[in-house]
Amino acid sequence: MSPLRxxxxxxxxxPSSPRTPPLERFGPVGIEAVLDQLKIKAMxxxxxxxxxVVGQSGLGKSTMVNTLFKSKVWKSAVPxxxxxxxxxxxxxxxxxxIEEKGLKLKLTVTDTPGFGDQINNDKCxxxxxxxxxxxxxxxxxEELLITRQRHIPDTRVHCCVYFVPPTGHCLRPLDIEFLQRxxxxxxxxxxxxxxxxxxxxxxxxxxxxxxxxxxxxCIDVYPQKCFDEDxxxxxxxxKIREQIPFAVVGADQExxxxxxxxxxxxxxxxxxEVENIAHCEFLLLRDLLIRSHLQDLKxxxxxxxxxxxxVIRLNESHQLPRGPGWVNxxxxxxxxxxxxxxxxxxxxxxxxxxxx
Amino acid sequence: MAASDExxxxxSPSHCSSYGGTGLGDPRPSCSHGTPLKSPHSFHIMxxxxxxxxxxxxxxxxxxxxxxxxLTICGHVGFESLPDQLVDRSIQQGFCFNILCVGETGxxxxxxxxxxxxxxxxxxxxxxxxxxxxxxxxxxELRESNVRLKLTVVNTVGFGDQINKEESxxxxxxxxxxxxxxxxxEELKIKRSLFSYHDSRIHVCLYFIAPTxxxxxxxxxxxxxxxxxxxxxxxxxxxxxxxxxxELQKFKVKLMSELxxxxxxxxxxxxxxxxxxxxxxSMNGHMPFAVVGSMDExxVGNKMVRARQYPWGIVQVENExxxxxxxxxxxxxxxxxxxxxxxxxxxxxxxYRRCKLEEMGFNDMGPENRPLSLQETYEAKRHxxxxxxxxxxxxxxxxxxxxVKEKEAILKEAERxxxxxxxxxxxxxxxxxxxxxxxxxxxxxxxxxFSKKKATSEMFQSQSFMTSSTTMRKEKDRKKDPGxxxxxxxxxxxxxxxxxxxxxxxxxxxxxSTRGQHE
Numbered sequence: 001m002s003p004l005r006x007x008x009x010x011x012x013x014x015p016s017s018p019r020t021p022p023l024e025r026f027g028p029v030g031i032e033a034v035l036d037q038l039k040i041k042a043m044x045x046x047x048x049x050x051x052x053v054v055g056q057s058g059l060g061k062s063t064m065v066n067t068l069f070k071s072k073v074w075k076s077a078v079p080x081x082x083x084x085x086x087x088x089x090x091x092x093x094x095x096x097x098i099e100e101k102g103l104k105l106k107l108t109v110t111d112t113p114g115f116g117d118q119i120n121n122d123k124c125x126x127x128x129x130x131x132x133x134x135x136x137x138x139x140x141x142e143e144l145l146i147t148r149q150r151h152i153p154d155t156r157v158h159c160c161v162y163f164v165p166p167t168g169h170c171l172r173p174l175d176i177e178f179l180q181r182x183x184x185x186x187x188x189x190x191x192x193x194x195x196x197x198x199x200x201x202x203x204x205x206x207x208x209x210x211x212x213x214x215x216x217x218c219i220d221v222y223p224q225k226c227f228d229e230d231x232x233x234x235x236x237x238x239k240i241r242e243q244i245p246f247a248v249v250g251a252d253q254e255x256x257x258x259x260x261x262x263x264x265x266x267x268x269x270x271x272x273e274v275e276n277i278a279h280c281e282f283l284l285l286r287d288l289l290i291r292s293h294l295q296d297l298k299x300x301x302x303x304x305x306x307x308x309x310x311v312i313r314l315n316e317s318h319q320l321p322r323g324p325g326w327v328n329x330x331x332x333x334x335x336x337x338x339x340x341x342x343x344x345x346x347x348x349x350x351x352x353x354x355x356x
Numbered sequence: 357m358a359a360s361d362e363x364x365x366x367x368s369p370s371h372c373s374s375y376g377g378t379g380l381g382d383p384r385p386s387c388s389h390g391t392p393l394k395s396p397h398s399f400h401i402m403x404x405x406x407x408x409x410x411x412x413x414x415x416x417x418x419x420x421x422x423x424x425x426x427l428t429i430c431g432h433v434g435f436e437s438l439p440d441q442l443v444d445r446s447i448q449q450g451f452c453f454n455i456l457c458v459g460e461t462g463x464x465x466x467x468x469x470x471x472x473x474x475x476x477x478x479x480x481x482x483x484x485x486x487x488x489x490x491x492x493x494x495x496x497e498l499r500e501s502n503v504r505l506k507l508t509v510v511n512t513v514g515f516g517d518q519i520n521k522e523e524s525x526x527x528x529x530x531x532x533x534x535x536x537x538x539x540x541x542e543e544l545k546i547k548r549s550l551f552s553y554h555d556s557r558i559h560v561c562l563y564f565i566a567p568t569x570x571x572x573x574x575x576x577x578x579x580x581x582x583x584x585x586x587x588x589x590x591x592x593x594x595x596x597x598x599x600x601x602x603e604l605q606k607f608k609v610k611l612m613s614e615l616x617x618x619x620x621x622x623x624x625x626x627x628x629x630x631x632x633x634x635x636x637x638s639m640n641g642h643m644p645f646a647v648v649g650s651m652d653e654x655x656v657g658n659k660m661v662r663a664r665q666y667p668w669g670i671v672q673v674e675n676e677x678x679x680x681x682x683x684x685x686x687x688x689x690x691x692x693x694x695x696x697x698x699x700x701x702x703x704x705x706x707x708y709r710r711c712k713l714e715e716m717g718f719n720d721m722g723p724e725n726r727p728l729s730l731q732e733t734y735e736a737k738r739h740x741x742x743x744x745x746x747x748x749x750x751x752x753x754x755x756x757x758x759x760v761k762e763k764e765a766i767l768k769e770a771e772r773x774x775x776x777x778x779x780x781x782x783x784x785x786x787x788x789x790x791x792x793x794x795x796x797x798x799x800x801x802x803x804x805x806f807s808k809k810k811a812t813s814e815m816f817q818s819q820s821f822m823t824s825s826t827t828m829r830k831e832k833d834r835k836k837d838p839g840x841x842x843x844x845x846x847x848x849x850x851x852x853x854x855x856x857x858x859x860x861x862x863x864x865x866x867x868x869s870t871r872g873q874h875e
Contacts, residue, residue, distance in 0.1 A: 027473050030690035031500040034451060035443050037694035040631060042439040070431035097426045099814065101436040146713050150702050263431075291434045295441035303551050314546045 044098075044251075046104035048154050049294060052186075053109065054128060054178070054201045055163025056116040056181075059193040064250035065109050067274060068286055069098060073253070088221055089114045089127040110157065116174055132157050132186050137311040156306060158297045159222070159289060160186045163193040164210065164245060168202050171213040179219045186305060187222040189295050190214075190290070195247030195270050195280050196265065203247045210245055223293070227300060240288060246281040249274055282343060426843050450504040452555050453652045453693060454535075456491075457509065458528060458579065460516030460563025463594045468562075468649035469509050471662065471673060473498060476651060477509065486514030489527045493556075506557065516575060525579040532586050536708040545732055557705060559696045560623070560688065564594040565611065569603050572614045580620045585631065585705055588623035588696055590688070591615070596646030596679045597664060597671040604646055611644055625687060626695050639687050645680035648673055714720065 053061040073096060092111040097104055112128060135156045142152045160182060164175055171179075182188050190210070195203060214221060221244060223237040238244035251265045251274045263274045274282045291299070359452055457465040461484050470476055477496060493510040510531070515524055535557045542553050561583060565576055591611070593599070599607060615622060622643065626637035650673050654663040662673040674680050688696075717737065 004425065011791070029472070029498075030685065031498065031499060031505050031693075032453075032503050033690035034505075034693045035447070035503065037691070038443055038446055039439045040629060041694055041698070042442050047435070047438050068433075070433050071428065098433070099426065100433055101435050103438060105435055105438070126799065146710050150706075286434070291437050292441070294435065294438060295445055296860060299551075311546055 021049050028277045043103060045151065046106060047294075048106045048108070049298070050108040050110070050155060050157050050159075051136075051289070052112070052128075052132075052157045053159045053163065054112045054115055054182075055193060056165060057113060059163040059165060061111060061161075061163055061193075063252055064163075064193075064248065065111075066252045067250045067282065068285050068289065069107060071094075071096070071098065073107070073112065089124055090102070091127060091131050108155065121174055124174075125181050128178075129181060129185060132160075132182075133309065136306055139306065139308055140313060140328055154298075156184050156301055158294075158301045161289075162188055162190045164190055166192055166194050166197050166206070166247075168198055168206050170206075170209045176213065176217055176219070179214070179221070180217055183219050183221055185309070186239040187224075187300055189222050189285070190245040191285060194249065196249045196267075198247065207243075207245060207247070222297070222300075224300070227304070240284075241305075243281065243284060246285045247286075248282045248285055249280040250282070388633060401820060408534055447502055447504075449551070450506060451693075452506040452508070453697070454508040454510065454560075455556050456512075456532070456558045456561040457564065458512050458515060458530070458561060458583075459594060460566065463515065463560075463564045463566060464647075464649050465511060465594075467651065468564075468592075468594070470651050471649040471681065472688070473507065476545070484514075484517050486517060488518065489514045489524050491527060491531045506554070521575050524575060525576070528579070529582055529586065532583070536586075536705055537712070539705065540709055540712060557700055559693075559700045561589045561590055563591045565591055566597050566606075567593055567598050567646075569599055569607050571610050577614070577618055577620070580615070580622075581618060584621040585707065588699055589620075590623050591633065591644035592684065593644055593646040595648065597648050597666075599646070600620055608642075608644060608646070623696070623699070632691055635691065636687075637681060640713050642680060642683060645684045645687075647681045647684055648679040649681070690764055789810075 033232060051065070053065060055061050065073050073094065089112060093107065093108060095108045097106050099105070110131070116124060118124070127151070139152060139154065139156055142148060162175075162179060162182070164171065179188060179190065186314075192203070192206060192210075193196070198206060213219075220226075223240055223271050225237070225241070228234040228237055249265060249272055251263045251272070253263070253266075254261045255264050255266050255271055257264065257271055257273065265272045265274075277283055455469070457469065459465050462481075466477070473497070479493070487633075490513045490515050491510055493508055495506060495508045497504045498507055512528060515528075518524065539553070539555065539557055542548055542550065556830045563576070563580060563583075565572065580591070583589055593604070593607065593611075596604065625639050627633040627640070648664065648671055650662050650664045650671075652662065652664065653660045653673075654665050654670055656663065656670060656672060661675075664671045664673075671677050675681055714731075
């Protein structure tokens with residue numbers, strides 16, 4: 001194909017070349033209408049979002065999910081003494097379709113009861129990783145079919161919210177191990193759970209220590225720095241990165257405060273308002289997850305994490321001779337370094353090089 | 357072929373099976389031909405865009421299966437901004453749209469594209485003398501407010517110009533397949549980058565029909581028939597300002613009925629979404645659009661409009677009474693661009709992919725109906741292929757060794773022969789030599805004998821002179837004296853002097869051997 005030509009489109013506000021007559025008066029062509037078409041299509045097809053919450057029991061995961069989606073996704077269960085704590089980690093998935101203003105969202109929440117509850121928590125991340133990889137595998141198999149469906153059902157985990165217990169000190173070894181392994185496979189958003197047990201200063205100190213820990217162990221949480229496309233993204237994401245991990249409080253009961261009915265936790269010394277930015281950072285979390293970065297989470301899962309998984313899978317199953325697609329990988333179990341996350345950037349650069 | 361395609365669609369369970377659906381937005385997955393169809397034309401043609409909201413139907417069926425309940429939210433979560441997020445991402449990525457224009461030379465393809473996009477793409481007139489049909493693709497980047505569109509226009513150069521038009525449409529099919537193939541290759545790569553891949557698959561084919569007023573030409577029919585399962589076809593009547601209104605109506609009806617009779621599946625605008633259903637349905641009834649293209653401006657009233665000026669009047673491009681250009685623009689760009697792209701990806705590309713993979717021998721169901729994964733099949737094929745290759749290598753090696761052996765044998769044979777010849781020659785030479793030696797020896801002996809004889813005869817002569825009895829006789833004798841005769845004889849083996857009877861008459865030529873008798 002001949003190289004791209006920049007045609008002096010009359011529809012833009014750029015001055016047109018003297019060769020073409022000024023054509024603004026004929027009206028725009030109507031290319032903009034494709035955005036509306038997209039919106040209509042999106043409304044029709046609906047959205048899917050899969051979120052996983054990981055953390056020890058009692059940190060308020062179920063309550064948090066309920067608060068995020070303003071509905072009883074989980075019945076927050078008080079573990080009774082008769083039911084023994086599960087010996088192994090079992091994952092619990094539940095799906096709902098929520099609708100808001102004509103827009104349908106199919107929400108799947110995966111819970112991990114029993115995480116970190118045993119005495120020996122060695123390899124407790126294996127079931128979680130296994131589950132995530134299983135979803136990738138399912139998608140891959142669907143994609144490889146000869147007659148495939150028009151719309152492949154997407155069960156891949158788009159976001160994993162990791163609940164850090166509010167010790168006030170720093171990340172525990174379990175947290176570090178888990179985060180290291182998980183951040184290569186899925187988008188991880190760490191949050192400080194039950195933040196109402198920390199004062200504001202303690203929160204800040206805890207947060208900065210956590211950030212140092214993360215940097216020290218090369219844990220790349222969402223939003224990853226290597227995926228910032230342009231300067232706007234960098235600025236926006238930079239602000240978010242300064243405040244990761246968010247200190248959140250979850251509540252699903254409403255109380256009366258100043259005549260308004262708001263969600264909060266009532267204690268003897270006051271009511272902690274969940275949606276008050278001065279009290280906790282729940283709003284930031286919600287905005288990140290739902291209002292501004294949901295599509296981005298899905299994109300990164302699809303374009304980066306899923307592609308990484310696919311490369312690993314397709315490479316390891318045959319003893320392929322080293323062709324152009326060969327990726328030098330460590331044996332399974334030691335997942336690749338965050339350098340692998342740069343596959344997207346690298347792929348772009350490669351394709352540009354190839355074109356040249 | 358179209359019918360079998362449809363049958364295949366209907367039969368495969370994994371496709372959203374409501375192929376016969378009307379597209380009226382009915383979410384029931386098993387909806388079939390029962391509901392009445394609105395558009396009179398589409399009564400005959402199977403609606404192409406019949407996969408009605410598969411996601412919703414999937415959702416519903418799934419919710420029945422998995423007991424997904426609908427939650428009521430008591431508050432504002434805020435995900436209605438999701439479409440905006442999607443749109444933002446698309447804006448960032450940019451859109452791409454590929455148009456293929458098929459029509460004979462000079463029918464107005466380039467002009468129409470210019471008029472459609474309000475831009476003068478640099479085009480010069482193509483010649484009529486091309487030996488075969490070529491496809492020429494050019495990519496442009498258009499921008500309208502914040503939407504970037506990468507437009508690729510593919511033109512058929514030389515279509516319908518040849519005297520023998522049999523091979524006219526094959527290059528077009530090859531080109532479309534090549535684009536699908538490129539995408540498939542990219543998708544099957546291990547390390548792939550689909551999101552930054554420049555999608556070159558043809559999204560819509562504008563087929564320009566010459567305004568004869570009679571019917572479809574054979575070439576047009578054949579071309580459209582072979583393209584209809586590969587690309588969305590929108591037929592257009594070009595240069596519509598040469599037909600009068602009544603003729604145009606008749607022509608349109610005739611064209612549509614011919615297309616239907618021959619089973620050509622043209623693109624039907626989707627009527628499954630409420631916002632666009634009505635307008636799309638009505639537009640479906642106006643197909644094929646009669647278009648006029650022009651980049652010239654003419655003053656009409658107090659405005660400058662695009663038009664073609666004739667001595668008898670002005671044909672305005674954007675006047676709905678004059679031609680269907682506005683309808684085409686609206687349908688193609690404003691309303692259905694996204695649907696065209698989706699159809700290309702979800703229907704035509706999937707069909708191509710399935711055919712291609714099945715051709716290569718992949719199957720979803722192995723023997724005993726166990727679902728085979730692509731991977732297993734691929735591995736099996738690889739083993740097979742390697743085995744095959746090993747075998748062939750062995751064969752070739754064998755052949756090679758064989759040949760070498762044969763050559764060696766031949767060479768050895770030749771060597772032996774040469775050796776034998778050499779020996780033979782040597783022996784002959786030796787024999788000759790010996791013979792010659794023998795002859796020489798005999799000759800020497802004779803020489804000695806002669807000299808002896810000469811000496812004795814001289815002695816005789818001197819003795820006979822002394823006796824002096826016979827002079828005459830001795831002279832005569834002397835003449836016949838073998839001594840003198842012997843001289844001559846020595847140098848002429850063939851002489852057969854029988855004077856003294858000592859030399860045989862039949863001295864052979866090899867003769868020295870038979871001699872031997874001296875006195």
